[in-house]
Amino acid sequence: MSFSERAQSKVLLGAYLAIESPYSAHLMGRAGFDWMLIDMEHSPLSARDATALVHALAVGSHGRCASLVRIPALGVEWVKWALDSGAAGVVAPMVQSAEEAQQLVRFARYPSAGGQRSFGPFNAPWADLEGDSDVAKYFGKTAAGVAVIAMVESREGLENAEAILQTDGISGVFIGPVDLRLSMGLTGADGAEPEYVEALTKFARLGKAAGKVVGIFSASPAAIQTHARMGFNFLLVAGDSTALVHGAKVALDGSAQA
Numbered sequence: 685m686s687f688s689e690r691a692q693s694k695v696l697l698g699a700y701l702a703i704e705s706p707y708s709a710h711l712m713g714r715a716g717f718d719w720m721l722i723d724m725e726h727s728p729l730s731a732r733d734a735t736a737l738v739h740a741l742a743v744g745s746h747g748r749c750a751s752l753v754r755i756p757a758l759g760v761e762w763v764k765w766a767l768d769s770g771a772a773g774v775v776a777p778m779v780q781s782a783e784e785a786q787q788l789v790r791f792a793r794y795p796s797a798g799g800q801r802s803f804g805p806f807n808a809p810w811a812d813l814e815g816d817s818d819v820a821k822y823f824g825k826t827a828a829g830v831a832v833i834a835m836v837e838s839r840e841g842l843e844n845a846e847a848i849l850q851t852d853g854i855s856g857v858f859i860g861p862v863d864l865r866l867s868m869g870l871t872g873a874d875g876a877e878p879e880y881v882e883a884l885t886k887f888a889r890l891g892k893a894a895g896k897v898v899g900i901f902s903a904s905p906a907a908i909q910t911h912a913r914m915g916f917n918f919l920l921v922a923g924d925s926t927a928l929v930h931g932a933k934v935a936l937d938g939s940a941q942a
C-alpha cells in the first residue's frame with residue numbers, strides 16, 4: 685500500500701532523521717514509526733547520506749516505515765536523487781503556488797504519470813526488501829505510488845492552498861507550522877490564535893475535499909491530539925536528535941536519584 689493510501693486509512697505517526705548515520709536510521713526504524721522524514725533541508729545530509737538512510741530504514745523497520753525525503757529546495761537534481769534512492773516519497777519545502785506544485789510533479793513523476801522524471805533508479809532496489817526487485821519492478825510498483833508532497837509554510841502558500849492541493853500528481857501537503865507562523869507574524873511551533881487555528885482548519889478541509897493527504901509537525905502531545913482531531917492524516921511527532929537528548933536526560937535524571 686502506498687504512503688498516501690495508508691495515510692487515508694489511519695493517522696500516521698512519523699519522526700525526522702537529521703543524523704547522517706545509517707546505524708541511527710536503523711534504530712529509529714525499529715522504534716515503530718509509520719513514516720520518517722529524512723531531512724536534507726535543515727540538516728546538511730548529502731544525497732549519498734539520504735540514500736543510505738533510506739536503505740537502513742527499510743532494513744531496520746522490515747519495510748514497514750515509509751521514508752519521505754525532504755529536499756533542501758525545489759530543484760530537479762534534489763528530487764531525482766531523493767526518489768532514485770527508492771524512497772516512498774519526496775517533500776519539497778516552501779511551495780507557494782500551483783505553478784511550483786506543478787513543477788514538483790514534473791520533476792517527481794515519470795511521463796506515464798504526467799511528469800518528466802528521467803529514468804535511473806539504480807539504488808532503489810536496496811529499499812525494497814523483497815530481494816528479487818529490480819529497476820523495472822520499481823517503475824511498476826514503488827514509483828507509481830510515490831508520495832509527492834508540497835510543504836505549505838507561508839501566507840502566500842496558505843492563500844493558494846486550494847490550487848496547490850488540486851494540482852494533478854500532488855499527493856498532499858505538509859504544513860511547516862514554524863515557518864507558517866513566522867509569515868503570519870507569530871512565533872513558536874504551535875498556538876491557539878484564531879487566524880492560525882483557522883488556517884489549519886482550512887488545510888484539513890481542503891485536503892479532504894481534494895482527496896489528498898495533509899500532514900503537519902506536531903510539537904507537543906497536545907498538538908498531536910488537536911491535529912488528529914482536525915483531520916490531519918500524517919503527523920511528525922519526534923526526531924532522532926531530540927530523542928537522543930531526551931533519552932540521555934532521562935537516564936541522567938534517573939541516576940541523580942541514586
Ligand code: 3PY
Pocket residue numbers: 837859860861862863864901
Ligand atoms: C516548519 O515548521 O517550518 C517546518 O519546516 C517543520 O518541519
Ligand code: MG
Pocket residue numbers: 777837860862863
Ligand atoms: Mg519550515
